[in-house]
Amino acid sequence: MTSWLKAIHIISLVIWCAGLLVLPGLYAQKARVKEKEALYHLQSFTRFAYTSIISPSAFIAVGTGMTLIFVREVFTVWMAMKLAAVGALVLLHVHAGHVIVRVFRPEGRFSTWREHAAAFATLATISAILWLVLAKPLLDVTILPEWMRRPGGLQSFSESMRPI
Ligand code: HEM
Numbered sequence: 001m002t003s004w005l006k007a008i009h010i011i012s013l014v015i016w017c018a019g020l021l022v023l024p025g026l027y028a029q030k031a032r033v034k035e036k037e038a039l040y041h042l043q044s045f046t047r048f049a050y051t052s053i054i055s056p057s058a059f060i061a062v063g064t065g066m067t068l069i070f071v072r073e074v075f076t077v078w079m080a081m082k083l084a085a086v087g088a089l090v091l092l093h094v095h096a097g098h099v100i101v102r103v104f105r106p107e108g109r110f111s112t113w114r115e116h117a118a119a120f121a122t123l124a125t126i127s128a129i130l131w132l133v134l135a136k137p138l139l140d141v142t143i144l145p146e147w148m149r150r151p152g153g154l155q156s157f158s159e160s161m162r163p164i
Contacts, residue, residue: 002071005064012060017126019054020089023096024118027103027110043104050100058093062086077139082132089125092118 026046033039069079103110147153
C-alpha cells in the first residue's frame with residue numbers, strides 16, 4: 001500500500017513539476033507566434049495543460065503526500081521545511097494561472113527575462129524540496145521559533161502582532 005502511494009506521489013509530482021517548468025516557455029512563445037490560428041492553438045494548449053494536466057497532478061501529489069505523512073508517520077523538522085517549500089511551489093503554480101490569463105490578452109506579453117526568472121524560481125524551489133526529502137537532514141526542532149513549538153503558539157503569536 002505504501003509503495004503504491006509513494007509511486008503515485010512520485011509520478012504525479014514529476015508531471016506537476018515538469019509542467020511548471022514548461023509553462024514559461026509556452027507563454028514566451030506568444031511573442032514568436034504571429035498567425036491568429038496558431039495563437040489560438042497555443043492559447044488552448046496552454047490552458048488545457050494547466051487546467052487538465054498540471055493542476056490535477058498537483059492535487060494528486062499533495063493528496064498522496066499528505067496521506068504518506070500519516071501512513072509513514074513522518075513528523076519531522078525536515079518534513080515541516082519541505083511543506084514550507086511546497087507552499088512556495090503552490091504559490092508559483094497559482095501565479096502561473098494568473099500569467100496565463102494575462103499573457104493571452106491582445107496586449108499581453110511575456111519577456112525573455114521573465115521566462116528565465118520564472119523557470120529559475122521554479123527549478124530552485126523543486127531542488128530545495130528534493131534535497132530536503134532525499135537528504136532528510138537531521139534538523140533540531142530548536143531552529144524553529146518558540147511559538148511554533150508550543151501548542152496554541154500561533155494564537156499568542158497572532159495576538160502579539162495585533163496593533164494596540
Ligand atoms: C504537500 C505536498 C507534499 C507532501 C505532504 C509530501 C509528503 C511526502 C511524504 C510523507 C513522503 C514519504 C517520505 C518517507 O517515506 O520518508 C514523500 C516522499 C517523496 N516526496 Fe513528497 N510530499 C509533497 C510534495 C512533494 C513535491 C512537490 C516533491 C518534489 C518536488 C516531492 C518529492 C518527494 C520524493 C522524491 C519522495 C520520495 C522520497 C524517498 O522515498 O526517500 N514531494 N513526500
